Amino acid sequence: MGGLAVIEVVALDGDDTLWHSEQMFVDTQARFRDLLAPHVDLDHAALDARLLEVERRNLSTLGYGVKAFTLSLIETAIEVTEGRVLGRDVQAIVDLGKALLDHPVQLLDGVPEAVDALTGRYRVMIITKGDLLHQESKVARSGLAEDLWAVEIVSEKDAPTYERVLRRHRIDPASFVMVGNSVRSDVLPVLALGGRAVHVPYHVTWELEQPDHDPADGDFPVLAGLTHLPACLEAMGAEAA
Amino acid sequence: MGGLAVIEVVALDGDDTLWHSEQMFVDTQARFRDLLAPHVDLDHAALDARLLEVERRNLSTLGYGVKAFTLSLIETAIEVTEGRVLGRDVQAIVDLGKALLDHPVQLLDGVPEAVDALTGRYRVMIITKGDLLHQESKVARSGLAEDLWAVEIVSEKDAPTYERVLRRHRIDPASFVMVGNSVRSDVLPVLALGGRAVHVPYHVTWELEQPDHDPADGDFPVLAGLTHLPACLEAMGAEAA
CATH class of the missing domain: 1.10.150.240 (Putative phosphatase; domain 2)
Structure with a gap:
């Protein structure tokens, strides 16, 4: 793992990060x-x-x-x-x-504004898992798709999957930040690849998404909502520079 | 639509083209x-x-x-x-x-040999539709994945989907050939985009894959099996040159 670089790509989880699920x-x-x-x-x-x-x-x-x-x-x-x-x-x-x-897609509070602020500054993508057709349909109905650089729907969110996605889009892990509500799926595998991650907890977490989290796995910011993400990334970028 | 170019990318359907389904x-x-x-x-x-x-x-x-x-x-x-x-x-x-x-993946007759012959000559990808996890698992278990240039699992095989896949991989439709068992899903939408297609019928076709095929939609070769594909592509390429 090399040092951290300037943040170029910000990937957002879908379910319980952008919309209620x-x-x-x-x-x-x-x-x-x-x-x-x-x-x-x-x-x-x-x-x-x-x-x-x-x-x-x-x-x-x-x-x-x-x-x-x-x-x-x-x-x-x-x-x-x-x-x-x-x-x-x-x-x-x-x-x-x-x-x-x-079910209609219900965005979490502040999501359109946060995504709008991010797309002006970074390449923004969605990385989400679940039924292919259903996830595609949620991305389309979210109204967010137009400003996104890429959408990746995957069957599992583990380190090999992230590695494949990053390679496919020629993204340097050191310039990549993953943002999502699941420590197990959105944070730990990305840290393991030398990327950065931001945890934005949802008020309820599915039992099978509960992490076996060891503090030794690394540090990551925890935010109360996506509204705080642009400032958080700003600070992370300044730290890396 | 421009004229036809040299064949660079050959995409194969999965179900009933590479393996029995x-x-x-x-x-x-x-x-x-x-x-x-x-x-x-x-x-x-x-x-x-x-x-x-x-x-x-x-x-x-x-x-x-x-x-x-x-x-x-x-x-x-x-x-x-x-x-x-x-x-x-x-x-x-x-x-x-x-x-x-x-169910174990059962390749159709002559598939490994045909894919082997193709990968030496073209960039070969799979474009398949269905359950994300199941299709990924079939690709992995097919033993074919290693030599492939790309794998795309899609929720529908219509012209907009093919257009998105081609754009994503920076493929010129004029240099692209799609090969599959479904006229409706593998042939007609690709012809509509200015690409070429080869039909390799399976011995049984699901009712919802039956095409409303009008001969005016265009011409395409029909093969008895993938074994005949390398020679067919050779001939198609010679015709375009």
Whole structure:
């Protein structure tokens, strides 16, 4: 790893960094619990734990995104009801998934202004993971696409993936900053490549995005919102110079 | 559209061009019919038609790929049984979907030799559509990835998508040839951009890939297999020179 250079490329995560996502999954899970309440005698935490177990088991085969989530909801419903779940309840679960896919994109506070400030100064890209079609559709509906230098939709956010994206766009890691709500997906793998990262936590984090974070992994700024990002990058750039 | 130039970039479709895919969906559909046979009094053709109707309705929301297919199978099962489908049958459908995702990649006859011959002469890329994670995994498991210049996984194969891919890789359409089994997805949109295309039919074509093909759309070679591709491209290049 060489020294840090001037910041040239700023990459933004999509879900829960630019637009709301996890809260919609949380709301959907609440409706899922209501749907199953007549059939099973499990409290909220126990049902959520069963779902998480199914999601974890399915991750390597189904990957991330709403379609994988919907299939995991269906499997969980069958398992916890020991097969007694009704056809109409399964259809209701499929419809919950479709509602998530069709949900309007709701930008987080201050996002258009922050992106506008950044695009005047850096090459700005989105690096997001999940269903290809759904992520493309969210980028398009966000109204942000026009000013972006690039959009990359990936199936996993680990160091090899970031390395591939950086190589493809001929980006020097030392001039690259990744910004997102997940320490596990947006921060640690980029630090490992010699890039910089900014953590902007969302008010709720999916269990499978919880990092095994060791302070020895490196330092990174933590911001309360994207509004503070332009000034933060300014300061990081000054530090590197 | 300018004149045709020397062929520089050859793009290959994945499913049913490099590796078997549609036949596995056909086999899965047969198992799906067997599963529902005790519950519904519909003949094969009628059940297939109901599934196709659901797939068509879901296409804009769910997109292509195995996860979308699995959700459409589940919806169809609920609809045709009027909700009487059992939890264990829904689980069996989910398992059919997972088996499709985990299925080993089976290359078509002569593919490694043809790709080997092409990579010595052109920049060779794959342009394929479907589930991001599944397509990446198939490319990796195909054993072909190492010699490829690029891999693009897209959510739809229409002219704007090809235009974006060509621009991203700075490819002149006049020097580009797309090769695939679908006239609708691999041939017509590329001809529309001023590129060339080669059709290599698979022995079965999904109904939603059937083209509305008008002979006025242009001419393209049709090959019996990828084995014939190097000689075909040679001839096309000579014609352009």
